[in-house]
Amino acid sequence: MALKDLSTAELETQLTDARDAYAKFANRGLLLDITRGKPSPEQLDLSADLLTAVTNDDCISPSGVDVRNYGGLEGLRELREIFGELFRVPVDQILAQGNASLTLMQQALTFALLHGTPELDTPWATHSRRIVCPVPGYDRHFALAEELGFELITVPMDDEGPDVSAVRELVATDPTIKGIWVVPMYSNPTGATISEERARLLLDMPTAAPDFRVLWDNAYGLHHLREPHGQMLDVLALAEEAGNPNRVLQFASTSKITHAGAGVSFIAASPENISWFLKHLGAGSIGPDKINQLRHLRFFGDAAGVVAHMAKHAELIRPKFDAVISTLEAQLAGSGIAGWTNPDGGYFITLTVLPGTADRVVKLAAEAGVKLTPAGATHPYGLDPDNAVIRIAPTMPSLEDVSAAAEGLAACVRLAALEKLLAED
Numbered sequence: 001m002a003l004k005d006l007s008t009a010e011l012e013t014q015l016t017d018a019r020d021a022y023a024k025f026a027n028r029g030l031l032l033d034i035t036r037g038k039p040s041p042e043q044l045d046l047s048a049d050l051l052t053a054v055t056n057d058d059c060i061s062p063s064g065v066d067v068r069n070y071g072g073l074e075g076l077r078e079l080r081e082i083f084g085e086l087f088r089v090p091v092d093q094i095l096a097q098g099n100a101s102l103t104l105m106q107q108a109l110t111f112a113l114l115h116g117t118p119e120l121d122t123p124w125a126t127h128s129r130r131i132v133c134p135v136p137g138y139d140r141h142f143a144l145a146e147e148l149g150f151e152l153i154t155v156p157m158d159d160e161g162p163d164v165s166a167v168r169e170l171v172a173t174d175p176t177i178k179g180i181w182v183v184p185m186y187s188n189p190t191g192a193t194i195s196e197e198r199a200r201l202l203l204d205m206p207t208a209a210p211d212f213r214v215l216w217d218n219a220y221g222l223h224h225l226r227e228p229h230g231q232m233l234d235v236l237a238l239a240e241e242a243g244n245p246n247r248v249l250q251f252a253s254t255s256k257i258t259h260a261g262a263g264v265s266f267i268a269a270s271p272e273n274i275s276w277f278l279k280h281l282g283a284g285s286i287g288p289d290k291i292n293q294l295r296h297l298r299f300f301g302d303a304a305g306v307v308a309h310m311a312k313h314a315e316l317i318r319p320k321f322d323a324v325i326s327t328l329e330a331q332l333a334g335s336g337i338a339g340w341t342n343p344d345g346g347y348f349i350t351l352t353v354l355p356g357t358a359d360r361v362v363k364l365a366a367e368a369g370v371k372l373t374p375a376g377a378t379h380p381y382g383l384d385p386d387n388a389v390i391r392i393a394p395t396m397p398s399l400e401d402v403s404a405a406a407e408g409l410a411a412c413v414r415l416a417a418l419e420k421l422l423a424e425d
Ligand code: PMP
Pocket: 037, 099, 100, 101, 102, 103, 138, 183, 188, 217, 219, 252, 253, 254, 255, 260, 265
């Protein structure tokens, strides 16, 4: 029965039970961290062979590049071919770079701020600027844009992606709105995948800024949890069809595929955007770490090798997602105080609790030894107006620990909701 339908006396009884459940949870003395989407040690072990894939006797790429030396700003061609195939991008329109796609996002925005874009050589830094942030979203996108002086404007997300009518209305008349963040597949944190219809609407909408950019952060495009899985959109082709080939900058990396701290990142875009990016990139680098790129090339072999490797990740992490979902179901279904996503891929589950209680839940969990991402982190400036969204990252702890954390979390959700309902009574 929904808690809000209970009488005060019934709520008080439930509160006593909830306090007991919470005390039991706290007494277990757990020390767990489900704050960030990191691969578990077992997932990192899947890529152990990377560390021996290149030796000094064997450091020439298939096309004859000595990867120890300078050069090759675009990144190793054969690796770009593999990831170009996976991301549906011609090899000349994808670059392979260092270990962090976030750095590529920072570089793209910084180049636009300092030098303008292929369409408009007015540097973005010369005027005030805004960026659209679908919520709930990824805290590092928000922090990066804020640090670069963008005002963050929120629009809601649903199961099919950002609310495109809201976006279209905003961008149609305001030339200071220069872009939108989109995590197209298995978004961080809700797991939503954008529909083709919404993608097309974003790509062909009229924008007051002639150099508006869709920052298409395809971080989880290969991270399916279940089969059969959805297909990746050919976003560059869609942008071209819409007559706005330069509108999209696509980003990805192997951070959650091989070693999170030592992977390879990718940027894919129109030929014009790629030459613009390379021109500015070349001022600061003679070339990326090609030894690591050759390691990745040898480790995967081909696109099928990447797909097979991702299936091994799914085997390891699917049980953790399932454990969290089934615990939440068992503890909270029908209570009317929480909802949660059950994603088909990616790294996160979004838990939506009774409005006004997310920060209390996070605090209760922390005091009982389970660290969660701070409430509000899923929203620009750390401000969730409903104080209701909590991001759960189930991949890093063991299955046993993540199940214990989910059980404890459910106890915190119930306790915080009962406290609130009784305070309002
Ligand atoms: N984008 C999204 C949506 C992410 O969730 C993450 C990792 N949490 C990143 C980018 C970071 O990617 P990288 O390691 O390539 O910088």
